[in-house]
Every structure is written in structure tokens, then in C-alpha cells.
Amino acid sequence: MPRFAANLTMLFNELPMLQRFGAARRAGFKGVEILFPYDIPLPDMRASARRNRMEIVLINCPPPNWAGGPLGFAAIPERKERFRRDFERALRVAEALSVRHIHIMSGKAEGAAALDCFIDNLRWAAGRAPHAGLTIEPINPIDMPGYFMSDFDLAETVLDAVAAPNLGLQFDAYHAHRITGDVIGCWRRHGHRAHHIQIAGMPGRHEPVDGEINYTEFFQVLAEDGYDGWVSAEYAPRTLTEAGLRWLQEFGKAQGQPPQDGSRPAPASRGRPLRRRIAPGTGS
Numbered sequence: 001m002p003r004f005a006a007n008l009t010m011l012f013n014e015l016p017m018l019q020r021f022g023a024a025r026r027a028g029f030k031g032v033e034i035l036f037p038y039d040i041p042l043p044d045m046r047a048s049a050r051r052n053r054m055e056i057v058l059i060n061c062p063p064p065n066w067a068g069g070p071l072g073f074a075a076i077p078e079r080k081e082r083f084r085r086d087f088e089r090a091l092r093v094a095e096a097l098s099v100r101h102i103h104i105m106s107g108k109a110e111g112a113a114a115l116d117c118f119i120d121n122l123r124w125a126a127g128r129a130p131h132a133g134l135t136i137e138p139i140n141p142i143d144m145p146g147y148f149m150s151d152f153d154l155a156e157t158v159l160d161a162v163a164a165p166n167l168g169l170q171f172d173a174y175h176a177h178r179i180t181g182d183v184i185g186c187w188r189r190h191g192h193r194a195h196h197i198q199i200a201g202m203p204g205r206h207e208p209v210d211g212e213i214n215y216t217e218f219f220q221v222l223a224e225d226g227y228d229g230w231v232s233a234e235y236a237p238r239t240l241t242e243a244g245l246r247w248l249q250e251f252g253k254a255q256g257q258p259p260q261d262g263s264r265p266a267p268a269s270r271g272r273p274l275r276r277r278i279a280p281g282t283g284s
């Protein structure tokens with residue numbers, strides 16, 4: 001029974017950021033994620049989220065961006081200090097905005113030293129913020145060549161090695177399709193580690209309809225498995241965001257909407273983010 005969130009970095013970006021919260025709420029979303037909420041004053045963002053009764057489900061660690069900047073530092077041995085400083089900043093922002101998950105990007109790296117570094121940094125982060133939900137996400141190597149966290153088996157290895165209850169998988173169905181060609185099979189193998197899901201259509205990473213990924217079937221499997229976390233729309237709208245939201249009405253109606261307080265019990269076999277929100281704090 002998905003609870004749908006809108007990725008405000010990619011959706012509604014025909015509007016200024018602070019107006020996207022209201023647009024997403026009017027469209028029927030109950031939550032939002034923002035990849036890099038580091039350029040807007042936090043009080044303004046918090047006020048906009050509250051005014052529109054929007055939970056901010058996820059943010060990314062700084063400073064990765066889509067303008068050609070680095071893709072994170074967590075697996076880069078020479079940038080350990082930088083990663084840890086960035087994580088502290090993400091934590092402050094997450095606290096200020098009552099964010100549920102912080103997504104940690106590995107950066108471009110390879111080899112045993114990168115793996116050790118990634119595990120070490122994640123272990124540190126999970127211990128530093130045991131009250132926060134942390135995620136790692138396999139990203140397909142066609143879209144991000146050289147990115148370290150590019151495979152689901154590797155993610156399992158890392159999750160097993162860190163073994164922290166507040167670290168889980170960010171299962172992006174679009175990347176799962178590009179990496180494995182079989183989203184449902186991939187979910188069956190790795191979905192029990194998922195703390196958060198993202199969706200997009202294929203090809204083109206547009207709306208999750210009429211493409212190679214059968215989302216009707218995927219949502220059916222999620223319902224059967226009792227997945228009760230968030231499903232975020234992380235795609236590039238074909239035209240204006242609202243013009244492409246038929247899928248939200250259809251899937252939202254077909255699946256029904258569960259309670260918004262995350263109170264449904266999770267199956268014992270599935271890892272879950274901590275439900276407790278981070279206490280409000282200040283500044284970034």
C-alpha cells in the first residue's frame with residue numbers, strides 16, 4: 001500500500017522550491033523528498049512543509065548535485081573528513097526539518113579500499129545518528145559511470161558488514177530495472193532490506209506508466225509483502241508535472257491510502273526505518 005511522495009528536486013520544478021510543497025499537496029502527494037535542501041533558508045522550508053502538512057521523507061547528504069559536481073564522498077578514502085563534515089551538516093538539516101531518511105552517496109570509486117572506507121563511514125554515521133534512518137542506493141552505471149554503489153549484491157554486502165538497524169536500502173525501481181532488467185525479481189531478492197522506494201518509468205526516466213516497468217505488478221507485490229514505507233516519484237516529467245499525474249490517481253485509488261502516521265506493524269522479516277522523528281533543531 002504505497003504512500004506516495006514527490007521528489008521536489010525533479011517534480012514541480014516549474015515552480016520556485018517553496019511553492020512546490022503546496023503544488024504537491026494539491027496534486028495528492030502526502031510527503032516530499034528533496035535531494036539537496038541546502039540553498040533555501042531552513043525556517044522558510046519548514047514553514048512551507050508545515051503549512052502544507054507535508055512530511056519531508058528524505059534528503060541527501062551534501063554536496064552532490066546534478067551540475068557536474070562530485071557524487072558524494074562516503075567511499076573515497078582520501079575524503080573521509082569531508083564526508084563526516086557533510087554528514088554532520090545533513091544531520092542538522094534533517095533535525096531542523098524532521099526528516100525521516102538521510103541518503104548517503106558513495107561517490108566515484110572502486111576496489112577494496114573504497115569498500116572498506118564505505119563500510120567504515122556508514123558504521124560511523126549509523127552510530128553517530130542512531131535515531132536517524134540512513135539509506136544507500138544502487139545507481140545504474142549507465143547514468144552514473146564510475147559510481148561505487150552500483151549493484152544490489154554489493155549493497156547487501158555493505159548492509160551486512162555495517163549491520164546497523166537504522167541503515168537500509170533505498171530501492172529505486174528505475175535503477176533496479178537498468179541494473180538487473182527484472183525489477184520484481186530484484187525486489188524479491190533484496191526488498192527485505194528496503195527502507196525507502198523510488199520510482200520512474202523506463203525509458204527516459206519519466207512518469208511511471210506505459211513503459212518497460214510494470215508498476216501495476218510492482219505495487220501489487222509491495223502490497224502482498226506488506227511494504228508500508230514511502231514510495232517517492234523521482235522522475236523527469238515529460239511536460240508540466242501536473243499534466244502527467246494520472247498515474248497517481250490510478251495507483252493511489254487502486255491501492256487505497258494507509259494511515260499517515262506509519263503505525264501499521266511491519267513484517268518481522270523486513271528492515272524498517274526508525275519511526276521516531278529526529279527532534280527539531282536549528283540551522284544548517
Ligand SMILES: O=C(O)C(=O)[C@@H](O)CO
Binds near residue numbers: 105137139172198
Ligand atoms: O539518482 C537517484 O536515483 C537518486 O536517488 C539520487 O538521490 C542520487 O542518489
Ligand SMILES: [Mg+2]
Binds near residue numbers: 137172234
Ligand atoms: Mg533514486
